[in-house]
Amino acid sequence: MTALQDPTLGPIVVSEAELRRRVAELGDAITADYAGRAPLLVGVLKGACVFLSDLARAIALPLEIDFMAVASYGSSTRTSGVVRIVKDLDLDLTDRHVIVVEDIVDSGLTLTYLRRNLAARGPASLAVCALLVKEGLQTVDPDLAYEGFRIPADFVVGYGLDVAERYRNLPYICTYRPDGRPAQ
Numbered sequence: 707m708t709a710l711q712d713p714t715l716g717p718i719v720v721s722e723a724e725l726r727r728r729v730a731e732l733g734d735a736i737t738a739d740y741a742g743r744a745p746l747l748v749g750v751l752k753g754a755c756v757f758l759s760d761l762a763r764a765i766a767l768p769l770e771i772d773f774m775a776v777a778s779y780g781s782s783t784r785t786s787g788v789v790r791i792v793k794d795l796d797l798d799l800t801d802r803h804v805i806v807v808e809d810i811v812d813s814g815l816t817l818t819y820l821r822r823n824l825a826a827r828g829p830a831s832l833a834v835c836a837l838l839v840k841e842g843l844q845t846v847d848p849d850l851a852y853e854g855f856r857i858p859a860d861f862v863v864g865y866g867l868d869v870a871e872r873y874r875n876l877p878y879i880c881t882y883r884p885d886g887r888p889a890q
């Protein structure tokens with residue numbers, strides 16, 4: 707399945723090569739910043755699973771991985787801001803250097819909720835690494851220690867990102883057009 711064969715998939719926004727290069731850079735930055743420490747990567751399921759898998763292998767430090775699943779009430783392409791924990795972490799965050807790994811920051815509401823929730827668990831430090839940030843949509847500063855790409859505010863799929871659970875396996879990120887016509 708490629709963007710050429712599926713009319714609901716639009717132009718590529720971030721290519722496979724760009725993803726590979728940027729993930730390596732983020733891994734190098736985290737390796738330098740956390741030297742001498744063993745960070746705990748907290749992946750936000752399901753969207754961050756592909757990014758986290760690549761990012762973890764780009765970090766040359768002892769590290770641990772845990773996952774959390776959240777769901778936001780609302781339609782499939784809009785966040786309501788009301789977030790519910792579907793799967794909580796297995797590990798205790800007390801005195802840990804936590805790096806939250808997110809797929810995309812859209813309104814920033816999911817992240818605001820997560821940050822507050824995780825900060826209350828007593829980590830030694832808490833930073834956020836987001837692969838994508840949609841431009842101009844956050845009402846509060848998402849305060850990202852690491853960010854991959856700033857992208858226009860179109861809905862995108864691929865590299866972990868879905869629409870109704872599909873397209874997570876695309877190796878690149880492209881726009882999604884539900885009606886199969888070019889975005890206006």
Ligand code: IMP
Nearest residue numbers: 753785811812813814815816861862867
């Ligand atoms: P926020 O709370 O509005 O920042 O939305 C964050 C969550 O909504 C992300 O973790 C994604 O799961 C989902 N999301 C936001 N924008 C997109 C998109 O363009 N494609 C796929 N999922 C998205």
Ligand code: MG
Nearest residue numbers: 752753867868
């Ligand atoms: Mg999602």
